[in-house]
Amino acid sequence: MLMIMALQAAVAFAHPPQRLSDSGRITFEDYPAKAMKRGETGIVSAVLHIGPDGRVDRCAVTESSKSVSLDSATCTLAQTRSRFEPARDADGKAIAGEYRLAMTWTMEQNQPRARIYAKTRVAALPPGYVQPVSLMVVFGQDGRALECEIMASSGNGQTDAAVCGSVTQSLVIKAPKTASAEPAAGVRYYIMSLIPDQGTEGAAKH
Known part of the structure; x- marks a missing residue:
């Protein structure tokens, strides 16, 4: 059974970015076809750079799954689908922030997970x-x-x-x-x- 798990965590700010409900949802169809055919699995950790408008400006992989397809898919999905309430400073002003996530791409029950x-x-x-x-x-x-x-x-x-x-x-x-x-x-x-x-x-x- 294919299991995809996205795990997210905000980097510390006065008020860190908060992912809006249901944004960035991952489904079975998101598993890259090439990676599935090759049996590629693994954990991808990434940091998202969130702009003051709550959009993902940039995504960088900080832990590679050793699969180019899985690493790329993780950031592509995060950038195109996720929306955030932006980070705010002590005065409540929207500011740029960061948000960490880990995604587990796996097709077997006994494989490592995040x-x-x-x-x-x-x-x-x-x-x-x-x-x-x-x-x-x-x-x-x-x-x-x-x-x-x-x-x-x-x-x-x-x-x-x-x-x-x-x-x-x-x-x-x-x-x-x-x-x-x-x-x-x-x-x-x-x-x-x-x-x-x-x-x-x-x-x-x-």
């Missing part, structure tokens, strides 16, 4: 915990984490920050490669579930 589900054991669930914490992590050219952004809270801010800190210190990916002028960087999403030790009262399944 979205990763993980679990970590804890003595007990923290107060307010209602769901896994969703993180966007940017990895540098050496494969080590550079930054971590909380995309969806677990319900406990301290726990979110602690998980983000742990991920930043411990996770490493294969060093991203790119032929573009942009610094190499890979984007991954982590959905981190907290699992209480067996026997912990009030344990919940996620």
